[in-house]
Structure formats: structure tokens, C-alpha cells
Amino acid sequence: MKMRFRIISSIAIAAVSTLLLASCGADPDSPGLEYMPDMYRSAAIEPYVDYGEIQGKQNEDLKMLLSAKVPPFGTVPYYGTDSAAVSLMLPYARLANNSFRSTHGMFDAELSSQGVDTYVLAAADVNPMELTEENMKDVFDAGKSIFNSKCAHCHGEKGDGNGPMVESGAYVGVPDYANLTNLSDGQMFYSIYYGKGMMGAHGSIINKKEIWTVVHYIRKFQDPNYGPGSVQMAAPVEGDDAPADDEANNPE
Ligand code: HEC
Incomplete structure (x- = not known):
């Protein structure tokens, strides 16, 4: 009995110390001996890479592997289960004016056939991202980071229209936001999304949430006290039968 116990315990000790030794390497980052390497390192198949060639x-x-396929037209990414966050990211309800095909290169986009200037209608849209005391700092910080990386080279870090592109003389016609206090949030959104005049469309570069965030940030240039409870810059437009953002997905 004693003998058998000794044999079993020495086998156990040998096994444990083998495991311990095997898992210790000189390199502190080393995972030690890998028993099933294909479990740690799966084949690196990336989406949207065509491995056919x-x-x-x-x-x-x-x-014909899945990795080579693009999502079907109209596919909306998954943004979680918070309905407010999801509706913020649904496709923009306002279609660009027909003229944008030639002026802003929107060859693939569905354009408005309403016969009305959809930019004018956009004045009715309210910024769906409400500012609160709690989220204010984060929204302005995020807005600043988007603005400084994507807009400030034209608009200037102070929003005065004197970015490096303008100062260098390479570009003209960038407005000072201080002169645009009557511009509604919805029209700002529209212009950022589809472009306006010499400004190109940014809808494919920053998403809807980022655009509404940056709209809040631009308001801050116009009014340093802009914050929760500030008057929403939106005006109902007469004869507006275009869907507001939240009705966007139930076209008749
Ligand atoms: C290449 C230079 C350039 C860049 C980059 C640029 N803009 Fe502009 N932006 C302009 C010009 C020029 C105008 C004036 C357009 C007009 O009124 O004809 C303008 C106008 C605007 C307006 C006023 C729109 C209106 O309806 O009157 C807003 C708001 C604006 N830009 C925001 C942005 C934001 C936000 C970004 C970054 C995401 C950005 N712009 C990037 C050049 C630029």
C-alpha cells in the first residue's frame, strides 16, 4: 500500500514539475510550450480581402470564400441595442439635391426628385444628440478631435476660416463660423454630409454621430456659453413633407 502511494506521488510530482518547467521560458513574454499551436494562432483570414488571388x-x-464578399446594398452595421444610439446611425433621411451629381460627384447616391431644395428643408432637423451636464465635456472633446483632424486645415482651429490651407493661399472662400449664427443645425449637418460650394462631402469620412458631435462643437465657436439647454438651432420649414430622421425608414 505504502509502496503504491510512493509510486503514485512520485509520478504526480514528476508530472507537475514537467508542466511547471515547460511553462517557464527565459523570455517573460513567452507562452512556454504550446501544446496546441493552432488554437493560439488561427489562420489570419481578414474580411474584404480577396484570397482568390x-x-x-x-x-x-x-x-468564393466569405472573406471575398462585400455586404449587400443597404446593409446597416450593428450598433447595439440602445434604440437612441441605433436610430442616430440609421441612414440620413435627406437626399442630396439632384445638382449634387455634377457638383459633388454623387454618382452612386440616390438623389432627391422632390423638386425642392433639400438643403432648405434640412433647416427643420434638430440635433438628436442632446447635451447634458454629464456628457457635455465628452461631446466637446470628441468634436474638437474630429474638427482638428478633418476640418481645421480649412476652417482653422478657432473656426475663423483661416486654416493653413487658406493662409497658404491655396484655398479661398471658407467662412468664419461667427458669421453663421443664423445657420440651423440641420443645414450644418447637410452641408457637412453632402458638401457645399467649394467644400466637399464628408458623409463618407465621418459618421452621423460624429457629424452631430462636430455640429455641437461648431456652436461652441459661436457662443462660448453654448451647452445644455441652449436654444436648438432649428426652424420648421413650410411645406416640408420630407421625412425627419426618425421617420426615415418608413417611406410611404
Ligand atoms: C477643403 C476645405 C474644407 C474642409 C476640409 C472643410 N470645409 Fe467646411 N467649408 C469650406 C468652404 C469653402 C465652405 C463655404 C461653402 C459655401 O458656402 O459655399 C464651408 C462651409 C462650411 C459650413 C457652413 C455650411 C453652410 O451650410 O453654410 C460648415 C458648417 C462647415 N463648412 C463645416 C465643416 C466641417 C465640420 C468640416 C470637417 C468635417 C469641414 N467643414 C471641412 C471648406 C472646407
Whole structure:
């Protein structure tokens, strides 16, 4: 009995110390001995990479793999289960004016056939991101970071229209936001999304949430006290039968 116990315990000690030794390497980052390497390192298949052709070689068997397919037209990414956050990211309800095809290169976009200037109608849209005492700082910080990376080279970090592009003489016609206090939030959104005059469309560069965030940030240039409870810059437009954002998905 004693003998058997000794054998079992020495086998156990040997096994444990083998495991311990195997898991200790000189490199502190080393994972030690890998028993099932393919569990740690799965094949690196990236979405949207066409593995049908690798380094000039056609791979018929890889051609139709899911990784090579684009999502179907109209696919909306998953933004979680918070309905307010999700509705913020649904496709923008206002269609660009027909003229934007030639002026802003919107060849693929569905354009408005309403016969009314959809930019004028956009004045009715309210910024859906409400400012509160709690979120204010985060919204302005996020707005600043978007603005400084995507807009300030034209508009200037102070929003005065004197960005480096303008100062260098390469570009003209950028307004000082201080002169646009009567511009509604909805029209700002529209212009950022589709472009206006010499400004190109930014709808494919920053998403809807980011645009509404940056609209809040631009208001801050116009009024340093802008914050929760500030008057929403929106005006109902007569004869506006275009869907507001939240009705966007129930066209008749
Ligand atoms: C390449 C230079 C350039 C860049 C980049 C640029 N803008 Fe502009 N922006 C302009 C010009 C020029 C105008 C004046 C357009 C007009 O009224 O014809 C303008 C106008 C505007 C207006 C007023 C729109 C209106 O309806 O009158 C807003 C708001 C605005 N820009 C916001 C932004 C934001 C936000 C960004 C970054 C996401 C941005 N712009 C990036 C050049 C630029």
C-alpha cells in the first residue's frame, strides 16, 4: 500500500514539475510550450480581402470564400441595442439635391426628385444628440478631435476660416463660423454630409454621430456659453413633407 502511494506521488510530482518547467521560458513574454499551436494562432483570414488571388497566383478554391464578399446594398452595421444610439446611425433621411451629381460627384447616391431644395428643408432637423451636464465635456472633446483632424486645415482651429490651407493661399472662400449664427443645425449637418460650394462631402469620412458631435462643437465657436439647454438651432420649414430622421425608414 505504502509502496503504491510512493509510486503514485512520485509520478504526480514528476508530472507537475514537467508542466511547471515547460511553462517557464527565459523570455517573460513567452507562452512556454504550446501544446496546441493552432488554437493560439488561427489562420489570419481578414474580411474584404480577396484570397482568390495571392501574389499573382489564382486560387480557385479560395475565390468564393466569405472573406471575398462585400455586404449587400443597404446593409446597416450593428450598433447595439440602445434604440437612441441605433436610430442616430440609421441612414440620413435627406437626399442630396439632384445638382449634387455634377457638383459633388454623387454618382452612386440616390438623389432627391422632390423638386425642392433639400438643403432648405434640412433647416427643420434638430440635433438628436442632446447635451447634458454629464456628457457635455465628452461631446466637446470628441468634436474638437474630429474638427482638428478633418476640418481645421480649412476652417482653422478657432473656426475663423483661416486654416493653413487658406493662409497658404491655396484655398479661398471658407467662412468664419461667427458669421453663421443664423445657420440651423440641420443645414450644418447637410452641408457637412453632402458638401457645399467649394467644400466637399464628408458623409463618407465621418459618421452621423460624429457629424452631430462636430455640429455641437461648431456652436461652441459661436457662443462660448453654448451647452445644455441652449436654444436648438432649428426652424420648421413650410411645406416640408420630407421625412425627419426618425421617420426615415418608413417611406410611404
Ligand atoms: C477643403 C476645405 C474644407 C474642409 C476640409 C472643410 N470645409 Fe467646411 N467649408 C469650406 C468652404 C469653402 C465652405 C463655404 C461653402 C459655401 O458656402 O459655399 C464651408 C462651409 C462650411 C459650413 C457652413 C455650411 C453652410 O451650410 O453654410 C460648415 C458648417 C462647415 N463648412 C463645416 C465643416 C466641417 C465640420 C468640416 C470637417 C468635417 C469641414 N467643414 C471641412 C471648406 C472646407
